[in-house]
Amino acid sequence: MVVAASEQLRIVQDEDNSKRRQILDGARKVFMDLGFDGASMGEIARAAQVSKGTLYVYFADKCALFEAIVEQEALQHGQVVFSFDPDREAESTLKEFGLAYLHLVCRPGGGSAIRTVMAIAERMPDVGRRYYARVLDKSINRLSAYLKARVASGDLSIDDCDLAASQFMELCKASLFLPFVFQAEPAPSEQRMSAVVESATRMFLAAYKAR
Amino acid sequence: MVVAASEQLRIVQDEDNSKRRQILDGARKVFMDLGFDGASMGEIARAAQVSKGTLYVYFADKCALFEAIVEQEALQHGQVVFSFDPDREAESTLKEFGLAYLHLVCRPGGGSAIRTVMAIAERMPDVGRRYYARVLDKSINRLSAYLKARVASGDLSIDDCDLAASQFMELCKASLFLPFVFQAEPAPSEQRMSAVVESATRMFLAAYKAR
Amino acid sequence: MVVAASEQLRIVQDEDNSKRRQILDGARKVFMDLGFDGASMGEIARAAQVSKGTLYVYFADKCALFEAIVEQEALQHGQVVFSFDPDREAESTLKEFGLAYLHLVCRPGGGSAIRTVMAIAERMPDVGRRYYARVLDKSINRLSAYLKARVASGDLSIDDCDLAASQFMELCKASLFLPFVFQAEPAPSEQRMSAVVESATRMFLAAYKAR
Amino acid sequence: MVVAASEQLRIVQDEDNSKRRQILDGARKVFMDLGFDGASMGEIARAAQVSKGTLYVYFADKCALFEAIVEQEALQHGQVVFSFDPDREAESTLKEFGLAYLHLVCRPGGGSAIRTVMAIAERMPDVGRRYYARVLDKSINRLSAYLKARVASGDLSIDDCDLAASQFMELCKASLFLPFVFQAEPAPSEQRMSAVVESATRMFLAAYKAR
DNA sequence: TATGAATGAGGGTTCATTCAT
DNA sequence: TATGAATGAACCCTCATTCAT
Numbered sequence: 003m004v005v006a007a008s009e010q011l012r013i014v015q016d017e018d019n020s021k022r023r024q025i026l027d028g029a030r031k032v033f034m035d036l037g038f039d040g041a042s043m044g045e046i047a048r049a050a051q052v053s054k055g056t057l058y059v060y061f062a063d064k065c066a067l068f069e070a071i072v073e074q075e076a077l078q079h080g081q082v083v084f085s086f087d088p089d090r091e092a093e094s095t096l097k098e099f100g101l102a103y104l105h106l107v108c109r110p111g112g113g114s115a116i117r118t119v120m121a122i123a124e125r126m127p128d129v130g131r132r133y134y135a136r137v138l139d140k141s142i143n144r145l146s147a148y149l150k151a152r153v154a155s156g157d158l159s160i161d162d163c164d165l166a167a168s169q170f171m172e173l174c175k176a177s178l179f180l181p182f183v184f185q186a187e188p189a190p191s192e193q194r195m196s197a198v199v200e201s202a203t204r205m206f207l208a209a210y211k212a213r
Numbered sequence: 214m215v216v217a218a219s220e221q222l223r224i225v226q227d228e229d230n231s232k233r234r235q236i237l238d239g240a241r242k243v244f245m246d247l248g249f250d251g252a253s254m255g256e257i258a259r260a261a262q263v264s265k266g267t268l269y270v271y272f273a274d275k276c277a278l279f280e281a282i283v284e285q286e287a288l289q290h291g292q293v294v295f296s297f298d299p300d301r302e303a304e305s306t307l308k309e310f311g312l313a314y315l316h317l318v319c320r321p322g323g324g325s326a327i328r329t330v331m332a333i334a335e336r337m338p339d340v341g342r343r344y345y346a347r348v349l350d351k352s353i354n355r356l357s358a359y360l361k362a363r364v365a366s367g368d369l370s371i372d373d374c375d376l377a378a379s380q381f382m383e384l385c386k387a388s389l390f391l392p393f394v395f396q397a398e399p400a401p402s403e404q405r406m407s408a409v410v411e412s413a414t415r416m417f418l419a420a421y422k423a424r
Numbered sequence: 425m426v427v428a429a430s431e432q433l434r435i436v437q438d439e440d441n442s443k444r445r446q447i448l449d450g451a452r453k454v455f456m457d458l459g460f461d462g463a464s465m466g467e468i469a470r471a472a473q474v475s476k477g478t479l480y481v482y483f484a485d486k487c488a489l490f491e492a493i494v495e496q497e498a499l500q501h502g503q504v505v506f507s508f509d510p511d512r513e514a515e516s517t518l519k520e521f522g523l524a525y526l527h528l529v530c531r532p533g534g535g536s537a538i539r540t541v542m543a544i545a546e547r548m549p550d551v552g553r554r555y556y557a558r559v560l561d562k563s564i565n566r567l568s569a570y571l572k573a574r575v576a577s578g579d580l581s582i583d584d585c586d587l588a589a590s591q592f593m594e595l596c597k598a599s600l601f602l603p604f605v606f607q608a609e610p611a612p613s614e615q616r617m618s619a620v621v622e623s624a625t626r627m628f629l630a631a632y633k634a635r
Numbered sequence: 636m637v638v639a640a641s642e643q644l645r646i647v648q649d650e651d652n653s654k655r656r657q658i659l660d661g662a663r664k665v666f667m668d669l670g671f672d673g674a675s676m677g678e679i680a681r682a683a684q685v686s687k688g689t690l691y692v693y694f695a696d697k698c699a700l701f702e703a704i705v706e707q708e709a710l711q712h713g714q715v716v717f718s719f720d721p722d723r724e725a726e727s728t729l730k731e732f733g734l735a736y737l738h739l740v741c742r743p744g745g746g747s748a749i750r751t752v753m754a755i756a757e758r759m760p761d762v763g764r765r766y767y768a769r770v771l772d773k774s775i776n777r778l779s780a781y782l783k784a785r786v787a788s789g790d791l792s793i794d795d796c797d798l799a800a801s802q803f804m805e806l807c808k809a810s811l812f813l814p815f816v817f818q819a820e821p822a823p824s825e826q827r828m829s830a831v832v833e834s835a836t837r838m839f840l841a842a843y844k845a846r
Numbered sequence: 847t848a849t850g851a852a853t854g855a856g857g858g859t860t861c862a863t864t865c866a867t
Numbered sequence: 868t869a870t871g872a873a874t875g876a877a878c879c880c881t882c883a884t885t886c887a888t
Contacts, residue, residue: 021873036335037336038250039250040336042856042857043859054858054859055875058858058859059873114335117334117335121248121329121332123328123395125251127396130394130395131395134395134397142388164388165387169388169413169416172384172387173380173384176380176382176383180345180379183331183334184334184344184349185342186342186345186346201380205417205419208420209415209416209420253881253883254883255881255882255883264849266847266851266886269884269885274883275882275883458757458758459670459754459755464878464879474853476853476880477854479880480879480881486879539754541817542754543750543754545750545816546747547670552818556813556814556818561814587831587834590809591809591834593809595802595805599798601805602801606763607756607757607767608763608768608772620798623795627802627838632838675860676862676863677861686870686871687863687871688870689869691862696863697863
């Protein structure tokens with residue numbers, strides 16, 4: 003019976019979480035598909051399979067719900083970030099990281115988050131700033147730290163490691179990201195992504211490999 | 214009389230065009246500042262100094278007006294694209310082009326066409342596709358054509374010139390574009406842009422300069 | 425033809441006024457019947473026979489519409505106020521004024537306005553204050569001025585004419601106003617009003633007639 | 636066992652009553668501060684420190700709760716009413732009663748029952764009627780009964796004692812009540828109330844004192 | 847052609863009420 | 868009995884679009 007009580011509590015908490023998650027999941031899809039303005043609370047409620055009123059039980063208003071979504075996406079995407087081993091040699095490290103980054107920005111869902119946040123950044127600067135800091139800047143910093151370690155170890159020769167990190171990440175997007183976000187091409191194939199990352203790595207090392 | 218009639222027609226067309234341009238100018242500012250959903254026909258009418266009804270004389274609906282705006286922006290930005298001299302050496306050519314491209318994508322003063330079009334691309338894929346083709350893809354192709362010429366002349370050594378063109382353009386955005394669109398940093402200074410383009414050019418040539 | 429143009433202008437203005445008046449009329453009825461909170465813009469639109477959107481063409485929001493109604497009522501009721509002849513003897517003057525005042529506060533419409541404004545005065549103090557100033561205070565001041573004239577002429581003997589004016593007005597409401605606003609009794613008959621005013625006048629003069 | 640059962644019932648009733656009173660106390664404050672429409676069941680629940688659901692255990696709906704509040708206020712205010720000693724002389728009796736009545740109708744601190752009930756009287760006529768009967772009419776009747784006794788004792792000379800009672804009560808409000816409910820002036824000071832009641836009493840006796 | 851008053855559908859939000867626990 | 872999560876109807880308001888002038 004004691005078990006039953008705690009069981010019940012757990013269930014209640016689960017349900018609570020599940021309802022909240024249910025809403026977040028529904029809202030994420032709608033927001034990412036239609037953007038902040040294009041998404042209506044009614045459609046979100048329908049997607050989340052709850053009533054419109056229930057949305058306001060969990061979130062103060064549309065804006066708070068959106069921010070929660072972006073925060074959640076930021077955390078998720080921020081975790082995706084590669085964990086670097088400073089002792090590992092550069093080439094394979096960069097390739098692996100580049101591929102992970104490409105998956106983040108060029109996958110349906112991932113791309114949508116970037117696009118959606120970008121779109122609203124002018125009217126909700128904090129939201130844009132936070133997403134950038136938690137996902138993109140964080141990645142740059144981690145890669146930059148790794149590069150510094152490789153510079154220290156004499157493997158690489160780089161003046162501005164922050165810039166170099168950013169350069170590598172941009173290189174990985176070459177020919178893939180823009181056509182994808184502009185809907186000019188579908189999400190790239192694994193093969194194509196590998197090839198582009200390979201080329202990016204070659205180019206990066208050609209410029210920054212210590213002689 | 215024949216003259217008079219054609220004269221009149223010309224005048225009418227002029228007036229038509231002038232009103233049309235007036236609307237396009239007003240709408241461009243509003244759309245680029247607020248996005249498709251954020252812009253209201255009322256505000257556009259006010260910005261264009263015409264009545265709301267007049268908007269519908271020249272454009273079927275909000276969507277058609279927006280498409281016309283994007284088309285116009287695409288033409289304008291497409292023209293901005295550097296005109297390459299295939300006989301000119303690579304370094305200065307790339308630097309000049311890189312700077313022009315950076316100015317296009319990081320243009321200060323809120324209303325960014327790139328952001329606005331990107332934002333709506335999921336819901337209006339044609340609009341995204343066309344803008345990409347007319348501005349970004351066109352630039353890539355021109356740069357690619359230039360690179361091919363330099364490869365032919367033995368100056369550069371590049372396998373995939375389309376990819377290389379895209380790589381250079383991405384490199385130019387490193388550390389500048391993303392912080393800018395996410396409102397994490399203000400529009401970059403001329404000095405900073407020059408430095409980044411310089412570094413991009415060095416990197417590009419380190420990889421692709423024929424030995 | 426010139427006539428036609430001005431005619432047309434007049435009609436437009438008339439229609440404008442008529443629409444505005446139409447809204448005000450519909451809104452007045454609904455607001456006075458249901459109070460500020462009880463009245464819905466939908467019901468007002470129905471009562472005014474216009475669409476909901478049209479309400480917002482003429483008035484910024486529900487509050488502005490309500491304020492316009494109260495202002496209009498205040499003007500109307502303020503005009504009802506008796507115009508006093510300082511040379512006229514007190515008894516008949518007071519009776520006439522008393523009756524006019526009673527009609528104002530105990531007639532459906534009049535009573536409703538007072539009730540409606542009273543009800544909202546705590547949440548919209550300015551509205552309450554303005555209505556009081558334009559209708560009730562104005563009446564008190566006019567009566568007070570008249571009383572002062574009669575005091576000066578030796579007809580009456582009053583210390584505080586403002587208080588006396590207020591006293592007379594309150595006396596006129598005795599046994600009539602409160603049952604009316606609390607819906608305990610229907611609007612009083614002319615006969616009953618006359619009798620109460622008569623009694624009020626007698627009482628007033630008994631106290632303030634110069635000996 | 637029989638004792639235990641009745642004991643238990645008593646406890647249950649006590650708890651019931653205590654919860655009920657808790658709700659009534661919380662609701663009274665909210666209703667009187669914000670009016671019937673302005674008050675929300677959520678806010679009432681918060682003020683009463685019970686859950687929203689509990690409100691519906693004790694009261695069928697918002698309307699029933701409001702009616703109970705008004706009933707309670709009516710009883711309370713009805714008790715406040717002066718208890719008259721028919722043998723006491725008129726002047727001091729009237730002054731004391733007048734002051735008590737003024738405190739009732741001009742009670743400082745927002746929430747005025749009179750205003751709240753008045754406001755809703757058109758939509759809930761029974762509520763208005765009952766409050767009027769239990770508080771105002773009751774006071775009039777008591778005062779009227781007292782006056783009749785003084786008429787019988789030869790102290791006063793009054794034709795219509797009901798009207799006279801109402802007249803005195805109205806006189807006491809002169810210059811105080813209307814500015815107060817319309818928020819044109821703050822609640823009157825004790826001093827001012829005394830002066831007005833004094834003047835009312837003088838006037839009343841000037842008219843009705845037996846010669 | 848140009849207008850802007852008028853519309854009504856749909857937006858975000860609140861809230862009285864219900865119900866499973 | 869007491870709870871509070873969930874509901875859905877109704878709220879105020881905006882806005883793309885139409886139409887008589």
